[in-house]
Amino acid sequence: MQRLVIASNNSAKTREIKQVFAEFGVEVLNYRSLIDEQIFPPETTDNQYENALAKARFVQNFLPNEWILADDTGAYFEAFPERFGLTIAREFKQLGLKSISEEDEYLLHLYTPEMKRSAYLEALFILLTPDNQVHQAIGRGGVILATKERGNFSVGFDTLFEAENGKTFAEMPMKERVNYSHRGRAAKKLLGELGECYGKN
Numbered sequence: 001m002q003r004l005v006i007a008s009n010n011s012a013k014t015r016e017i018k019q020v021f022a023e024f025g026v027e028v029l030n031y032r033s034l035i036d037e038q039i040f041p042p043e044t045t046d047n048q049y050e051n052a053l054a055k056a057r058f059v060q061n062f063l064p065n066e067w068i069l070a071d072d073t074g075a076y077f078e079a080f081p082e083r084f085g086l087t088i089a090r091e092f093k094q095l096g097l098k099s100i101s102e103e104d105e106y107l108l109h110l111y112t113p114e115m116k117r118s119a120y121l122e123a124l125f126i127l128l129t130p131d132n133q134v135h136q137a138i139g140r141g142g143v144i145l146a147t148k149e150r151g152n153f154s155v156g157f158d159t160l161f162e163a164e165n166g167k168t169f170a171e172m173p174m175k176e177r178v179n180y181s182h183r184g185r186a187a188k189k190l191l192g193e194l195g196e197c198y199g200k201n
Contacts, residue, residue, distance in 0.1 A: 001194070003027040004127070007059035007070040009037060012156075017071070020187050023178045028069070031059045038062070045087050048072045049136065052126035060128050068128040073182065075157065077145065078118035079111065100156045104149055107160065111145070119145040121161055123182040125190050135193055139186030141169070153177070 004021065006014050006028060018028040031038075040058055043051045049072075056070035074086040084091060097103050111117065120142040127135040142161030149159035151170025154177075158169035163180035165172075178184030 001026075001067050001129075001198070003029060003067065004069040005034065005059065005063060005066040006030050007040075007055040007068055009040065013071070016154075017069070017183060017187075019174050020178055020181075020183050023174055023184075024187060024191055026191065031063060031066075031068075034066075035062050043072070043086075046085075048074065048086055048122075048124045049126070051086065052124050052136075053128075053134065056126045056128045065130050067130065070126045070128075071123050071183070071186070073121060073123045075121050076119060079115045104156065104160055107145070108148065111147075117144045117147075119143075119161065121157065121182040123186045125183075125186045127190060127194075135190060135197070137186045137189035137193060139182045139184065139189060141180055141182035141185060 004026060006017055008014055008030065009032070011030075014030045021028045038058070041054055043054070051072040052070040055072075056068045059070070060066075060068045072086065075084050075088045077084060092103050092106070095106065097106055120140050122138065122140045125137050125139075129135070141163060143164055144162050146160050146162050146168055149170075150168045151159050151172070153173050154170040158181075160168060162168050163172075165180065169177050169181050172180065178187065
């Protein structure tokens with residue numbers, strides 16, 4: 001494996017995933033660096049594995065000799081068990097929220113003081129190899145939702161989700177964050193599985 005190619009049109013997601021895997025010494029680039037931008041098939045609302053696998057297989061059709069990485073991430077809140085999850089981005093879009101700050105503000109204003117604030121993000125990575133093997137890893141990060149945005153190392157949900165150490169993801173540089181964030185933990189699991197399957201250099 002020389003590099004991983006991300007199956008996503010989301011530049012912010014690509015940037016974060018590149019930073020995460022860089023901490024483990026792995027090069028990552030977006031598929032749009034190699035071919036023109038494509039329109040992905042619609043996602044399901046409840047199957048994280050199928051969502052990520054469909055994105056990876058779609059890009060693999062164009063780049064069969066690459067190691068294709070895809071993810072599907074959900075946000076889960078104890079106070080709102082029937083909302084969000086894998087559909088949070090679509091729900092925000094339907095609400096007409098146009099910026100990261102608007103999304104954060106909307107989420108914070110859903111809460112009243114007596115509500116439980118337990119919450120977490122869950123990322124599933126799917127990796128397709130050139131010989132069509134499928135590897136997967138799930139990472140969960142965050143334990144509660146903060147009462148206000150905190151941190152300058154990142155933006156968006158990273159400023160709201162607190163980890164076990166009491167810091168939001170945005171209060172931690174990436175070197176520290178990979179040990180607590182959903183994508184950092186998923187990446188570590190995935191690379192550990194690859195090391196077991198293919199042998200470590």
